[in-house]
Amino acid sequence: MLLRLGLRPRSFAASTPLAASLAWSRPIQHLCDAQSNVTPNISDKIGVNHHLNDRHPLGIIKGLVEASFPGFDCVDDLHPVVTTKQCFDSLMIPEGHVSRAESDTYYVTRDTVLRTHTSAHQTELLRSGRTQFLVTGDVYRRDEVDASHYPAFHQMEGVCLFGADDLPAGAAPASAEATAWVEDHLKASLEGMVDGVFGPVEKRWVDAHFPFTDPSLELEIYFNGEWLEVLGCGVVQRQILDDNGAGASAGWAFGLGLERLAMVLFDIPDIRLFWSTDPRFTEQFAAGKVVQFQPFSKYPPCFKDITFWLPDTFHENDFAALVRSVAGDLVEQVETIDDFVHPKTDRASKCFRITYRSMERSLTNDEVDALQVEIRDAVAGELGAELR
Ligand code: FA5
Ligand code: MG
16 A cells, blocks of 8 residues: 555645635645645646647547537536545445545545546535536546556546426336336437447447446447447436435436547547647647547557565555556556465465556666666555565
């Protein structure tokens, strides 16, 4: 574990501007308490707001999806530091759920986190009386490292409520009939959005589970030879509607990954590119235009393996976050290539392969070696693991 959450009280939490407007949006290192696991490479991303840049692929795709939902209120300026109540409790995510773990979530203090999804704003917007809305923002997760996962990414949440008048005649909002009708409406709306934005693409629905929807589904699109999960969605739990002033309605919600959609739409092969400031990337895009990304070159990769005895509490995301904090976007992938348990002592070790590759230039052996040494030191120091 990089940094553990302690139990001492946090004095500033009460005065932290939550869900304040982006006027507050700048690095948040000063908000973090001593136990925070927010690393500088993450806090530096706060306030960049690619989704507000209409010449960035994320801003362009946001505009296209918003245009597919005419009449919806579009909210895109809520601050990414939220309370655990907003992010988890309000969505019926139980204590002890994996999404709350320090291995998966960036804690600012014990009671505040970098939002892990835009669903964190669902209930406050329901309470504001809105019945159709989209919320876009940057979200943060300690997650695996590969071409489609990044610790900072962007989501768009959509919510649509239906009153008794919208539902089939005689179907009470809380009835099974209304739920089935809302689910059909949800699928048709999202398929319509995807067909409108992408034209013909291969897609499929997969059963899913979210504590805040029932039933729950995910949509996948076939891209670069694989099924890519682009969104999660479902019928909003009755209790959430009842608790937030929408008890007379039924409704659906979705949360889509803007990077994933933009990868498909612009043919962008690696999620790190969204953070590139290389003009060879940024100058390919213009407001309102969909173009095929022209890769500027593929520089050679460099592979380095590291093997260590696992400390008592260890999660693979701890290692991924550590690698990202040392080597940033020079890391393309982190894979586990070997698991070993000592037959006599029962001690477990893992071997990870790190793929280093810059999207902008060739890396030198010396610089990769230096990064690897820094990672080895941090594994021994911060993770408290014994290198092999
Ligand atoms: C959620 O975040 C739910 N809040 C979605 C939802 C909203 C369900 C409303 C029901 C109702 P999930 O963890 O599956 O679900 O993430 C949603 C999408 O975010 C994924 O489908 C994917 O497109 C994107 N995503 C998730 N993790 C990453 C990551 N590390 N990097 C890039 N995109 C990601
Ligand atoms: Mg998912």
